[in-house]
Amino acid sequence: MQEHDLSFVRAEMVANQPPPVSDHGPVSWLRKNLFANVTDSIFTILGIALIVMIVPPIIQWAFIDAQWTGADRSVCATVVQGGTQPEGWSGACWAFVDAKFQQFMFGRYPMDERWRVYLTGFLFVALLTPLLIPSVPRKGLNAILLFVVFPIVGFFLLSGGAFGLRPVPTPLWGGLLVTLVLAYVGIAVSFPLGILLALGRRSQMPVVKLVCVVFIETIRGVPLITILFMASVMLPLFLPPGTSFDKLLRALVGVALFASAYMAEVIRGGLQAIPKGQYEGADALGLSFWKKMNLVVLPQAIKLVIPGIVNTFIGLFKDTSLVYIIGMFDLLGAVRQNFADANWASPQTPITGLVFAGFVFWLFCFGMSRYSIFMERRLDTGHKR
Amino acid sequence: MATPQSTVEGAAPRVPLFYDPRVRGIAYQVLVFAGLVALIYWIIGNTTANLQRANIASGFDFLQGRAGFDIGDSLVEYSSDSTYGRALFVGFLNTLRVAIVGIITATIIGFIIGIGRLSKNWLINRICLVYVEVFRNIPPLLVIFFWYFGVLSVLPLPRESIDLPLGSYLNSRGLYFPRFLWGEGAWLVLVGLVLGIVFTFFVRRWAHRRQMATGEQFPVFWTSVALIGGLPLLAFLLTGLPLSFEFPELSTFNLRGGIQVRPEFLALYLALSFYTAAFIAEIVRAGVLGVSHGQSEAAQALGLRSGQSMRLVIIPQALRIIIPPLTSQYLNLTKNSSLAVAIGYPDLVATGGTTLNQTGQAIEVVAIWLVVYLGLSLGTAGLMNWYNARMALVER
Numbered sequence: 001m002q003e004h005d006l007s008f009v010r011a012e013m014v015a016n017q018p019p020p021v022s023d024h025g026p027v028s029w030l031r032k033n034l035f036a037n038v039t040d041s042i043f044t045i046l047g048i049a050l051i052v053m054i055v056p057p058i059i060q061w062a063f064i065d066a067q068w069t070g071a072d073r074s075v076c077a078t079v080v081q082g083g084t085q086p087e088g089w090s091g092a093c094w095a096f097v098d099a100k101f102q103q104f105m106f107g108r109y110p111m112d113e114r115w116r117v118y119l120t121g122f123l124f125v126a127l128l129t130p131l132l133i134p135s136v137p138r139k140g141l142n143a144i145l146l147f148v149v150f151p152i153v154g155f156f157l158l159s160g161g162a163f164g165l166r167p168v169p170t171p172l173w174g175g176l177l178v179t180l181v182l183a184y185v186g187i188a189v190s191f192p193l194g195i196l197l198a199l200g201r202r203s204q205m206p207v208v209k210l211v212c213v214v215f216i217e218t219i220r221g222v223p224l225i226t227i228l229f230m231a232s233v234m235l236p237l238f239l240p241p242g243t244s245f246d247k248l249l250r251a252l253v254g255v256a257l258f259a260s261a262y263m264a265e266v267i268r269g270g271l272q273a274i275p276k277g278q279y280e281g282a283d284a285l286g287l288s289f290w291k292k293m294n295l296v297v298l299p300q301a302i303k304l305v306i307p308g309i310v311n312t313f314i315g316l317f318k319d320t321s322l323v324y325i326i327g328m329f330d331l332l333g334a335v336r337q338n339f340a341d342a343n344w345a346s347p348q349t350p351i352t353g354l355v356f357a358g359f360v361f362w363l364f365c366f367g368m369s370r371y372s373i374f375m376e377r378r379l380d381t382g383h384k385r
Numbered sequence: 386m387a388t389p390q391s392t393v394e395g396a397a398p399r400v401p402l403f404y405d406p407r408v409r410g411i412a413y414q415v416l417v418f419a420g421l422v423a424l425i426y427w428i429i430g431n432t433t434a435n436l437q438r439a440n441i442a443s444g445f446d447f448l449q450g451r452a453g454f455d456i457g458d459s460l461v462e463y464s465s466d467s468t469y470g471r472a473l474f475v476g477f478l479n480t481l482r483v484a485i486v487g488i489i490t491a492t493i494i495g496f497i498i499g500i501g502r503l504s505k506n507w508l509i510n511r512i513c514l515v516y517v518e519v520f521r522n523i524p525p526l527l528v529i530f531f532w533y534f535g536v537l538s539v540l541p542l543p544r545e546s547i548d549l550p551l552g553s554y555l556n557s558r559g560l561y562f563p564r565f566l567w568g569e570g571a572w573l574v575l576v577g578l579v580l581g582i583v584f585t586f587f588v589r590r591w592a593h594r595r596q597m598a599t600g601e602q603f604p605v606f607w608t609s610v611a612l613i614g615g616l617p618l619l620a621f622l623l624t625g626l627p628l629s630f631e632f633p634e635l636s637t638f639n640l641r642g643g644i645q646v647r648p649e650f651l652a653l654y655l656a657l658s659f660y661t662a663a664f665i666a667e668i669v670r671a672g673v674l675g676v677s678h679g680q681s682e683a684a685q686a687l688g689l690r691s692g693q694s695m696r697l698v699i700i701p702q703a704l705r706i707i708i709p710p711l712t713s714q715y716l717n718l719t720k721n722s723s724l725a726v727a728i729g730y731p732d733l734v735a736t737g738g739t740t741l742n743q744t745g746q747a748i749e750v751v752a753i754w755l756v757v758y759l760g761l762s763l764g765t766a767g768l769m770n771w772y773n774a775r776m777a778l779v780e781r
Contacts, residue, residue, distance in 0.1 A: 033505070033506065033507035033508075034506060034507055034508055036505065036506075040505070040506050043504070043506050043508075043509050044506060044508050044509070047506070047508040047509050047512055048508070050512065051512070204410065205410050205413060205414045205417075206414070207414040207417055207418050208413070208414060208417055211417065211421065218755065218759065220762075221755075221758055221759040221762040221763070222720065222754065222755055222758040222759065222762075223720035223721065223723040223724075223734070223758060224720075225723045225724065225726065225734055226723065226734065226751065226754045226755065226758065229734075229738070229741075229751065229754075230751050233741065233747040233751070234747050234748060234751060236435070237431070237432050237435045237436070237747060237748070238428045238431055238432055239431055240431050240434075241431070241434050241435050241438055314521075314522070318522075318523070318524035318525070319524070320524075321524040321526045321527060322524075322526060322724070324526070324727065325526075325724075325726055325727050332524065332526060332527055332530070336530060336534075339534060347539040350530075350534035350535050350538070350539075351531070351534070351535035351536075351539075354527060354530055354531045354534065354535050355531075355535075357527060358523045358527050358531070361522065361523045361524055361527065362519070362522045362523050365521070365522035365523070366518065366522045369521075369522070
């Protein structure tokens, strides 16, 4: 039908094209990542404006105008406030942190007994580090040392009263020491307890299941503070008259129970994700319930929920700060307590102390989350595509 | 080869009773139950003994007693002559107030940061990442202290208040802004608003049906704006602008008039919003990334513009992933509002704590806390589950 031939042969050369815009090098990176189009450019400029607005004042406050040394509040207050700084001065009062550093770390733990805290800390780090490095052998022994032997040794080292060590009652403990003790015990108790609760919740036995469900849902439904109040006000009521109960121990019970309920839900998620065939396979091999769980189900389930577990740990670490409300002085509590020190009270003291405490908490939590990402990658045996 | 025969003959295999899983299960449960009953019996015995020794009558009669303490921030009428029950109710309302306002703000900030985390713009992406990593890794109590002790309590005294636009002031006693005084006929504005919302609902339904039938589109969005914004405005103009303001004014030591938002509330509200927003941001990011790539490609292939594909394809599917964890964040915020007690904002835990200290009725007060927080949790969870069920994937 068609009259003329549609085929086409180009007869003349195409004019030279300009060279392609380079797709590597800093200019191209800027073009691609910051100035891809008009909206992008506007956002970039807004972002730069935000950074310019926020970052230099922070640097000015935290470093340039900051007071690093000093004996009392006069270095951190303006003339009107009874100090030596010029009017309008605003800077971090690191001298306050420097002066109170020992308190922030140990609370009122007696000076000449502090070697015990150092030793406990050293033991902890020495046991924890090899456990965290995957290539170091003998993980089982290491875990037993860290979670069975270490608590006993640490208990006697810190609280004393045996082996010729002077007793140090827990009201004297404070600062980061209390934070770490709470976090360590919380983690060490909530993990196994959480596994038990999760197994209980998935159990075929209605009574066991009901008990676990009620426990988990009640604790998850209320704030930690009420649990801590319960532990501090109601626990003494529940025990035989005359039983006195250490305040730190009450807080430990509260924090550990609270964390284990959350842990149970995380682990239950992992258990549910394991295909039924795994359970049946273990049954077919004739494994008992605990062997089935220990050898087949839990290793897979826990690996799946490592991010959730670490998130619970991080939450627990942050939640230890709440014991301040029931009258204990962990790191945040110690900082908060020192705002009232007339020797150091100035408008800059609270914010400096809080920034310091925030930084310490941040280091621990950020470290944990990075480690969990590392572990997740390592243990990834390729279930994901 | 005689073994199978034995079962055929019906002779029960001789297994010790202890190895029968059913018997074992029952035995375990009886053990657990007995242990639990014994524990509860022991606890009740101890508790009654302890209460008798301390001379505390159990029961909720103390709620009728005179509270005798003041509450600075109250939504309903309250004085120190009111009852303990009233005080707890005031605390409950305060908890609800900070939770609701906080949830709204945290959602807005969280969605902005979460979408920023998804931006291809490197700078925006990094700024949002820094925000998330900073706030996720510090305790909420510290954030509350930061706002309360670090920022709000070092603001100037009332006499040197910072002027904000629209007749508002900020000083160490809180934020003051003008009170709206509605004049006569102002209820018509409200009627206009309600009518606008009702009309919008019907217009949307009609437009949707028409589009399904004929394919014609109707500018629903602008009609809604006109209806919801326009009708109240019309009523407002017709009734002769029945609105005046009561501006806060500086007197000798304090600001008079207007509405005062106390620093305790501000600190708690800001801290909870900023803290929870970091978690919501991560949830939003995970939700949008969780929608498979094929969906956005398919939307592109259908010729939808990027805004449309976001609105009609990506977000509805992302919401399905987002809602369940978002619910638990809302619950977390509500529960974290109990940290109010650390800075003296009179929420349920704070007023309950004072009551507990004054009356010694530990069990009753803790029981009230448990019931209220469990109720709030179940209520929020129920509401979000209903919403989730509406959004859920309708499968064959």
